[in-house]
Amino acid sequence: MNYFPEEVLEHVFDFITSHKDRNAVSLVCKTWYQVERESRYGVFIGNCYAINPERLIARFPRVRSLTLKGKPHFADFNLVPHDWGAFVDPWIKALVKGCPDLEELRLKRMVVSDDSLELLSRSFVNFKSLVLVSCDGFSTDGLAAIAANCRYLRELDLQENDVDDRRGHWISCFPETCTSLVSLNFACLKGEISLPALERLVARNPNLRSLRLNHTVPFETLKKILTQASKLVDLGTGCFVHHPKSESYHKLKNAMSKCKSVRSLSGFLDVAPRCLPAVYPICANLTSLNLSYAPGINGNELIKLIRHCKNLRRLWTLDYIGDKGLGVVAATCKELEELRVFPSDPFGPGNAAVTEEGLVAISAGCRKLHSLLYFCQQMTNAGLITVAKNCPNFIRFRLCILDPKKPDPVTMQPLDEGFGAIVQSCKRLRRLSISGMLSDQVFLYIGMYAEQLEMLSIAFAGDSDKGLLYVLNGCKKLRKLEIRDCPFGDMALLMDVDKYEGMRSLWMSSCELTLGGCKTLARKMPMLNVEIIDENSQRESALVDDRQRVEKMYLYRTLVGPRHDAPDFVSTL
């Protein structure tokens, strides 16, 4: 292949977009490596500490789209201290120097500052797309900078971020020349915005496809926006409260019924259920419905709404839907592929809970289901076995029984057999979260059958080190493992240390690890950062005694050694 022109190679590589494929391509030979790296525009970095920005830019000088993930997944649940790390600042500074053509930045679980946003907005002329998911550290001032300075901004997507809302009318900062917006999502912001500015913004951006408002945007404004944004595909309502007999309401209903292109609906952060019929006209077109932030819609209203949504492929809802409502979903939404049922009352028994009945009904009716996140009061082995039989196509299966260590209420047995059935039946399972009372047996099943498993989350499960060993020995494709409150100790951790180099990360908290065990691991595997997070950092002596139990350990493979921005309570062994 020596005479094969590189231009042709590059052209061929243009068609290869998946990261995994491109990574594979780059390993073929030096030429391919070179061609590939110079033609890679989109880079995905699953752990921002696995590499540093300088090396990234050195290898991929033409990067235009960068995706970065920072904190470990359990940071979502307050298990990682606030200032653990994952700062985007050094990345942006390096990109400013080395990649002036940057167009797109997607961050997840990272700490973003207003200064970073300001720098970002001023440095990249062609910047088009900013997506922030579960990030924090910034305020609406940073957003104002983005709005004001990114001339060709197409996408500003804020998902579930913790934003310091300074009510500084950041929406008003979009200049009159901004007409390129395709996607604007500010549903997670808590403060009020200038409504006239929003209306004008929507009016001058005819290509707007996705618009998600926050809860301060009232009914009237929504009505005005809908008449302007006729090409909307994805709509997130703000406040949906109005008198259903009012003229405003009828106007909205009319405007809504004209939005033939809306396929995805979310929001209803404040809602008067009597106003819900306004959306019935578009329900038949919906493929995605997210009502998980709408506690104002009770079970009956949910059911009424869902009966209109025959083409749903994705449904996110609160458990107000109940088992009965899930039965209705099963009967109505035959195309359903993804279901998420969130708890409305996470800390109480709740009278609006779902049980195994609902899930079994769904599995019987929605045969195309492949992604599930289900918070429930209880689950039975029989139920899980039935689900496994009905739906062998699960790719993501996450079950959270709200009561940790709760057994099968009928047989009082652990849920080993149920989850065992799931992993045995679902050969394409890539992500699994288990809960309830579980012994080592479930891990035996997982190790044996879950061959494609890439991510596993375990809490309050297992009896001994054997459990962890089953998993580590069995799941060859495991990349992310996160464990909390399980009796796994050093023996299991150290049995096969090379495995961790093939994984992105391992999180273990409130297990039986000792400092000595972690030190041994760190010594044997220099390509790993083994971080001990000790929140009682004043106990200096804690890090001396090797027999001391380690409360939180997070290890990940890295090419750049221990990080330099670790706070005091984090020590890399």
Place this chain on the structure above:
Amino acid sequence: MSPSSLGVEGQRKSDVRLTPSLDPEDSGLKEHNYFGLSDCSSVDSSAATNFSGNSKDQLNLKATELRLGLPGSQSPEGDPEFCLLSSRKIDEKPFFPLIPLKNGIHTSSQMTAFSGNKRGFSDTTEDLMGQAYTEGKWMYRASGPDFDFPESGGQGKFPVNEGMLSSMPLPNSGGKSHVKEQSASQQCVVKDMPPKALHELSRTTSGMAHSQMSASNSTNCAPAVKAQVVGWPPIRSFRKNSLATTSKNNDEVDGKPGAAPLFIKVSMDGAPYLRKVDLRIYSTYQGLSSALEMMFSCFTLGKCGSHGAPGRETMSESKLKDLVHGSEYVITYEDKDGDWMLVGDVPWEMFIDSCKRLKIMKSSNAIGLAPRTMEKSKNRN
């Protein structure tokens, strides 16, 4: 819901029976003290003393009543810092964990109860006295109409009242989170009664790795236990927080008891009779003003006619808006200090908190209140 209602009502009755010797104010406070969430005022302590004089059975009954309140917060046994509770906490071990909470005592218990739910809410609300006070205030407000309590009174009062109230049908009750918690607590009450519920509780408690709860303490409520574990259930804190805040703001609750409504009188100049509105069902000034327009449209019809365009036009909101907000009327409210203020200046939450009654004034009468509005009305006229 009915079993829980029964359970609650049963509790309520028994509660009333238990405090015959106390004067009304004390008994009210006493109820609050079940949750041990009130500030330890001297009244509370006296109530406590009286209380400890009661029989153990009554104490236990009250212990069960605790569950009527917000989940996790109803443990008199849980919180050693409440002066009231300390007298009762003989057998029961504290079951609130050592989750570090920088706020006040009762706040910590309340907050652990919501565990992130409330915590998030408190974090987002600004208040002079800090999160503790805010939480208390929030909860207190809900108990407003049904119990005549001084505003600065115990923060703990609300939960008990809520629990009591939850058995009664509450019109226009907002605050789903209240609902959830109450329902949770109601469930707790019911569940604790039958013996098998104890089993569930102990199972629950045994599941808590980090819980400080004594597993043997059968009077502990399940929700309280659940609240103890950090990071469980695995829901994003953003979601937890927004569920707390948005549910509070929601309009209707079907079949679920919600926060006690906050009905205030609304008078309008020239109208023959007054109306009452429940401030809780609105979350913005916009919602309130729309509702007021609806309510008082009949009174302004006469005036509408004189403005031209008869029939449907006169009923149109834009017209009414002009009338109510523009040329003819301004909405004012009387605050805690008795001053008449223009509606719209302060954040909504602060407004609800301080508003005692509403008055829709003719702008010609609103001299000094809203000079801007006067100008506006002058311009329009």
